[in-house]
Amino acid sequence: MPNNKLERIHSDSASTCKLCQMEMDSIHERLDMKMEEIDILDTPRRSFSVHFPVRMDSGKTKMFIGHRVQYNDARGPTKGGIRYHPELTVEYLQNLAFLMAIKCALVEIPFGGAKGGIVVNTKELSRGELERVTRAYIREMSDYIGPFKDIPAPDVYTDEQVMVWIMDEFERIKGEHVPSIVTGKPLALGGSKVRKYSTALGGVYILEAALNELGITGSDIKIAVQGFGNVGKNAARILHEKGYKVCAVSDSTSGILNEKGLDIPAVIEHKSRTGHLMDFPDAKEITNKELITSDCTVLIPAALSDQIDLENANNVKAQIILELANAPTSSEASQILLGRSVLVIPDILANAGGVVVSYFEWIQNLNQDYWEEEKILEKLRKKMMTAFETVYPIYCEEKCSMRRAALQLSIERILEAERLRGNL
Numbered sequence: 001m002p003n004n005k006l007e008r009i010h011s012d013s014a015s016t017c018k019l020c021q022m023e024m025d026s027i028h029e030r031l032d033m034k035m036e037e038i039d040i041l042d043t044p045r046r047s048f049s050v051h052f053p054v055r056m057d058s059g060k061t062k063m064f065i066g067h068r069v070q071y072n073d074a075r076g077p078t079k080g081g082i083r084y085h086p087e088l089t090v091e092y093l094q095n096l097a098f099l100m101a102i103k104c105a106l107v108e109i110p111f112g113g114a115k116g117g118i119v120v121n122t123k124e125l126s127r128g129e130l131e132r133v134t135r136a137y138i139r140e141m142s143d144y145i146g147p148f149k150d151i152p153a154p155d156v157y158t159d160e161q162v163m164v165w166i167m168d169e170f171e172r173i174k175g176e177h178v179p180s181i182v183t184g185k186p187l188a189l190g191g192s193k194v195r196k197y198s199t200a201l202g203g204v205y206i207l208e209a210a211l212n213e214l215g216i217t218g219s220d221i222k223i224a225v226q227g228f229g230n231v232g233k234n235a236a237r238i239l240h241e242k243g244y245k246v247c248a249v250s251d252s253t254s255g256i257l258n259e260k261g262l263d264i265p266a267v268i269e270h271k272s273r274t275g276h277l278m279d280f281p282d283a284k285e286i287t288n289k290e291l292i293t294s295d296c297t298v299l300i301p302a303a304l305s306d307q308i309d310l311e312n313a314n315n316v317k318a319q320i321i322l323e324l325a326n327a328p329t330s331s332e333a334s335q336i337l338l339g340r341s342v343l344v345i346p347d348i349l350a351n352a353g354g355v356v357v358s359y360f361e362w363i364q365n366l367n368q369d370y371w372e373e374e375k376i377l378e379k380l381r382k383k384m385m386t387a388f389e390t391v392y393p394i395y396c397e398e399k400c401s402m403r404r405a406a407l408q409l410s411i412e413r414i415l416e417a418e419r420l421r422g423n424l
C-alpha cells in the first residue's frame with residue numbers, strides 16, 4: 001500500500017467516491033485528516049453480490065446478479081436506493097453508497113449510506129418476471145437488510161410496486177409485518193405522503209434559495225430538465241406550476257425543446273399515452289447532449305451519472321446546475337464549471353429531499369402514526385433549508401465549490417460519530 005496520503009487516495013484500493021475525487025483531495029488537506037480517518041472513510045463496510053436463478057416466462061431458468069453496498073453505518077442503519085440497470089457494478093455502487101452516507105449526514109438524519117440493485121434491463125422483462133427477479137433478490141438479501149440494519153428505497157427503474165414486492169417477500173420470510181423494511185411504498189401499504197415527489201420538491205426549495213442568493217429573478221428564467229422519470233417529471237411539473245418556463249425535457253431516447261416554455265401537463269399526458277416524448281406538438285426535437293448545452297438559466301440533470309463531462313462542460317450555458325441525479329457532473333467538469341462561475345448545487349444537497357421523506361416514512365411505520373401532507377411539507381422544507389443555510393456560507397467564505405463545502409461538513413459529522421464510537 002502506498003504510504004503517501006495522496007498516492008493512497010489515488011490508488012485502486014481507495015474506494016472513496018471517485019465521483020468527487022478532487023474535492024475529496026482538498027478536504028483531506030483542509031481538515032488535515034489523519035491516515036486512519038481517510039482509511040475509515042475510504043472503506044465500504046460491507047459490499048456483496050448474490051447470484052440467483054429465476055424462472056422466465058419462456059419456462060427456462062436464467063441466472064441474475066444482485067449487489068448491495070453498505071458503506072458506512074456510524075450514524076445509523078444504512079439507507080439507500082435499489083437500482084435496476086444492465087451496467088450496474090459493485091464499484092459504481094460503492095461510490096453511490098458513499099454519497100448516501102454523506103447525504104444523510106448533511107441533512108442530519110440518523111442513517112448511514114447504502115446502495116444496491118440488480119444487473120438487468122427492466123425493459124426486457126415482463127411484469128411477472130420483474131416480480132420474480134425482485135423477490136428472488138430479496139430472498140438472498142433478507143439476512144442483511146432490516147429496519148435497524150439497512151433500509152432500501154426506489155432508484156432508477158424501480159418504483160412503488162417494486163418496493164411492495166420487497167416488503168412482501170421480506171415479511172413472508174420473517175413471518176410478521178415489517179413495513180419499515182423499505183421506503184417509497186404506496187400510501188395504501190404504509191407509504192408516506194409527499195415521498196413520490198419529495199426528491200424534486202426538496203430540490204426546488206434549494207433552487208429557489210440559490211436563485212434568491214444570486215439575485216436571479218423574473219419571468220425570463222429558463223429551465224432544462226434531463227430525465228423524465230420520478231424525479232425529472234416531478235421537477236418539471238412543480239417548476240411549471242410555480243410559473244417557471246421549462247423549455248426543454250428529455251428521456252432515455254430523445255428530448256424536446258420550446259424556447260417559450262413547454263406545456264408540462266400536456267407533455268406528461270403525451271408521455272404516459274405514447275410512452276415517449278417524441279412527436280410532442282409545438283416543440284423541436286433535441287438529443288440529450290443538446291439539452292445539456294441548451295440555452296437555459298438552470299440545468300437540471302435528473303437521469304444518470306456523468307452527463308456533464310470534460311467534453312461539454314465549457315459549453316454549458318446555464319448559470320445554475322441543480323443536480324437531482326446522483327453524480328451527473330464528472331469531477332473534472334465540476335472544476336471547469338467552478339472556474340466559469342457556474343453554481344453547481346451538488347446531488348448530496350439538491351436531491352436529499354428523497355431520503356428525508358424516506359426517513360419520515362420510516363418513523364411513521366415504526367410508530368404506526370401517519371402524518372398529514374402539510375406537516376411533511378413543513379418538515380421537509382425545514383430540513384432542506386437548514387442544510388442550505390449551513391452549506392452556503394462555507395461555500396461563500398472558502399470560495400470553493402458547493403460540493404466541497406457540503407462534503408466537508410458531512411465528513412466532519414461522520415468522523416465525529418466514528419470517534420464517539422471509539423473507532424478513531
Ligand SMILES: NC(=O)C1=CN([C@@H]2O[C@H](COP(=O)(O)OP(=O)(O)OC[C@H]3O[C@@H](n4cnc5c(N)ncnc54)[C@H](O)[C@@H]3O)[C@@H](O)[C@H]2O)C=CC1
Nearest residue numbers: 156157199227228229230231251252302303325326351354
Ligand atoms: N427516486 C428518488 O427518490 C431519487 C432519485 N435520485 C436520482 O435521480 C435520478 C433519476 O432517478 P428516478 O427519477 O428515480 O429514476 P426513474 O427510473 O424514475 O427515471 C429515470 C429517467 O431517466 C431517463 N434516462 C435513462 N437513461 C437516460 C439517458 N442515458 N439519458 C437521459 N435520460 C435517461 C429515463 O428515460 C427516465 O426518464 C437518478 O440519478 C437517481 O439516483 C436521487 C435521489 C432520490
Ligand SMILES: O=C(O)CCC(=O)C(=O)O
Nearest residue numbers: 080081153155354355358
Ligand atoms: O429514499 C432513500 O432512502 C434513498 C434515495 C436514494 O437512493 C438517493 O437519495 O440517492
